Amino acid sequence: MNFKIVFHVNRAPRNLFGTAITPPQNLSKESQPLTRPSASAKATADKSATLSPSEGERPGVRGLPEDFDSPLHIRNYWARHRETFALGVDGWWPDDGDELPLEARLTRHRCYYEGPLQDRPNVRPWSLHRTGYAGSQRYGGWIWSGDIDGKWETLAAHLSIGLNHGLSLTPFWGSDTGGFYPTRELTGELYTRWFQFSAFCPSFRSHGRTWHLRLPWGWNTGEYGPIENNQNVDRSELHNAEVEPICRKYLELRYRLLPYNYSLARQACDTGLPMMRALWLHYPDDAEAVKLGSEYLWGRDLLVAPVVEKGARARRVYLPEGTWYDWWTGKTVEGRRWIERPVDLATLPLYVRAGAIIPLEPVRQYTAQPVNEPTTLRVYSGTNGAFTLYDDDGHSLGYRDGSDLKTVWIRFRWDDSTRRLTLEPDERMKQCPDGVRVFSVEVAGRDANSRRVEFRGERIEVEL
Structure with missing residues (x-):
């Protein structure tokens, strides 16, 4: 992706519906896709955001005939985007949606896939969603884990969350690096460890309140920058010169791995195999591997063991059978056993399978x-x-x-x-x-x- 403009949108109609963004050919001229929404349609759609599921149920949901003229239909909702889209928007960021019924969550993914294809029929649509539902993968929508707290326990939980997401919903997932809401636990160390983890997630982005601290160099300026939420972050943490060079190291590695990662994305598209893979996908007969949600395979050949404990000086890592190479030292170690890998702040334990x-x-x-x-x-x-x-x-x-x-x-x-x-x-x-x-x-x-x-x-x- 080489995007310059991703447009942030929220407050989708609560009962958005539609199984196709283009009406059948036999509909009247008045029912063909809109180029701009009428004021009344826009007002009705905005009002629908407060309706309950029963009040807002519309034809087209649960097998009822589809009403292409409804302001809640995705063809009319997409029409509200067209003017902005024509200005050169590359992708969409549909935020919120936690209040949407399950059908509407899925319909929203359809809207941001089929809508852009109407206007740019040979350009891949792209959207980043906060919610989804089974079937979202059909529309290629990316999903992130929402507005989470910047805490160590949140980072640790996200390893298994990412694995489960890739297995059950879509392979394209990520989180707000550092957590969305700053807490007293948000330090240069936590941000760096989260950044390392994010470098081996499908979606790699740094985002959150007090946005200045989502920049690697923002941790060595002595200033919070614009205060959007609170001043929970300890001011003494704002002179950490280690953060930027370490983050640069992992950002550059991400770019170096671009041909490997892009090949994984194509494999995910063709087969459904996630990019982040639980060990049991490739080692189903290994009793230790089957139990683990604290490390994972990045594709078939790389094993990633993020550090998720404050002040860690070592990381216990399980290596499945075979010979493994330490990415950083080149040394080999035999698998089907636990090892203790010494770590400093710059080190994310990363291993490569022999034969890779x-x-x-x-x-x-x-x-x-x-x-x-x-x-x-x-x-x-x-x-x-x-x-x-x-x-x-x-x-x-x-x-x-x-x-x-x-x-x-x-x-x-x-x-x-x-x-x-x-x-x-x-x-x-x-x-x-x-x-x-x-x-x-x-x-x-x-x-x-x-x-x-x-x-x-x-x-x-x-x-x-």
Whole structure:
């Protein structure tokens, strides 16, 4: 995503409904989609926000005939957005909604998916919601965990919340880094630990009251900035020079992992597998792994164990069977056991499964920024492995039918016995965009120089 404007909206009609934003062709001309709402329709929709479910029930809900002329229908509610959308809004942030009936929550997701497609039929819609319901994944809506307190116990709870969300609702979830409401527990340490966790969540955003303290550099100015809620944060915490460089380290890692993360997002779209994965998804026969909600897999190959205790100097981590690499030191450790990982404030325990092939790109300042250096393929040897890299134009709907000529599907296979990496086109890739894609291939933990490889859409092998 390379968004410049995300528009914040709230107070959706309490009984918003509709199973389609476009009426059937046989409706009268007067019933076709509105370009602007009438004053009366707007007033009725605003009033509906206070109706009870029984008072506001409308045709179209629970199998009744659909009334496309109702001001509560999503075609008319979306019409209220069109003028603003035409100004160049890239995405929508539907806030509130806790009071909405379940049907209306789901309908709201439909509205912010089908509505933008009416006006920009080949641009992917994007919206960030505070609420949802089963079926929200159909509309690609992102959901965050709401207005939460900035406390250690809140951070700790969010590990299992994120895992459960990905398994039961949508794979696209996140939280307000640091918590929305500042408390006495909100310190530079808590913010940093939360920032590290958020770097391995699908939605990575820093947001909350006293917004100045949602900026990594805001913790070393001596000032609160604008006071939006309270002054609960201890003023002595506002001279912490450690926060910004540590947050920058994890922000840059997030950008470096962009090809890995984008491939995970495509896998989530195709299969429903979440990006944040409970260990039991890949280790169902491991009795210890099945019990854990305090650490998780980021995709298949990375294991993340966020630090969620104040003043921690060590983090107890369970590693499933196999060989694991410490991301920061490169050292290997055998799994199916608990380990004690020493930590300082800059360290989030992060491990890579042997056999993993991790694509890494140069640091960007925004997702669409062009880079000149090649994509690095880092092989973690010790067993055979595979990874399929996915990429596309990032904005069109061509990913659905294969019409996007920039679509990339490249399969990497590592043969540990022969030390050979194979690069080959996946059957879903029609051509190699730009004719050639350059990779820099390296083996983790080895001092040997990396190998430059030019992939031109045909199978090649590299010995390392």
